[in-house]
Amino acid sequence: MGRQVTFFAAPDDIAQLQHRIGDIEPMCILHDRSPTAKPRVLPTxxxxxxxxxxxxxxxxxxxxxxxxxxxxVPAQGYWTVDVLRSPVVEFDGCFFDGTVLRRGRVYYVEGFYGENDEWIEKPEGFRSWAKRVLKATKKCLKRRGSDYIGAAAAEWLAQGDGKLVT
Structure with missing residues (x-):
């Protein structure tokens, strides 16, 4: 089963969110693609x-x-993180060009079906941390319908400079 929080966040909101999530427990940020089987770690x-x-x-x-x-992914010549089998939280940022702000999300799965169709739960430590990541995301942003929105994004939207896109 998967769990997610969807949001609209401007760059300043993303920086604040990264800080809040990083306070939970030491973490690494991975690029979704790598030239080798080893995940590519990013600073931010x-x-x-x-x-x-x-x-x-x-x-x-x-x-x-x-x-x-x-x-x-041989056709593309890169490696990607297997979100189903890895203890990771997927973080999809918000495209922002000053006119449009697209929705992002934080998402994780609690387990997956193995080779014999048996349910394999991810470790409790991961699941507990992932729940805290979603909780921190909700606390850092404000509820807006079924989504959440950052303070900088809300201010930008209130100025009438652009629109939110789902």
Whole structure:
């Protein structure tokens, strides 16, 4: 079963959210793609490559980093994190260009079906941490319908400069 929180967050909100989540327990931020089977660790949730902001990350407790499973995508020539089998929280950032702010989400799965169709729960330590990540996200942002919104994003929206896109 998966759990998620969807949100609208401007860059300042994302920085605040990263800080709040990082206070829970030491964690690493992973890029969604890597040139090798080893996950690619990033310093922040605000990374740009080739002039483009990255939007797709994985969060993992430092103590779980060695448990991250990757899978090869031969047609594309990279490795990606296997979210089902890894103790990771998926963090999809919000595209923001000053005119449009797209919805992001924080998501994790509690387990998966193994080779013999048996349910395999992820470790309790991971599940507990992942629940705290979602709780911290909700506390850092304000509820707006079924989503949450950051203070900077709400201020930007109130100025009438753009629109939210789901």
């Amino acid at each position: 949730l605000d990374v740009a490559e080739d002039g483009q902001s990255l939007l797709f990350y994985f969060l993992v407790r430092e103590i779980d980093l060695a448990q991250v499973v990757t899978r090869h």
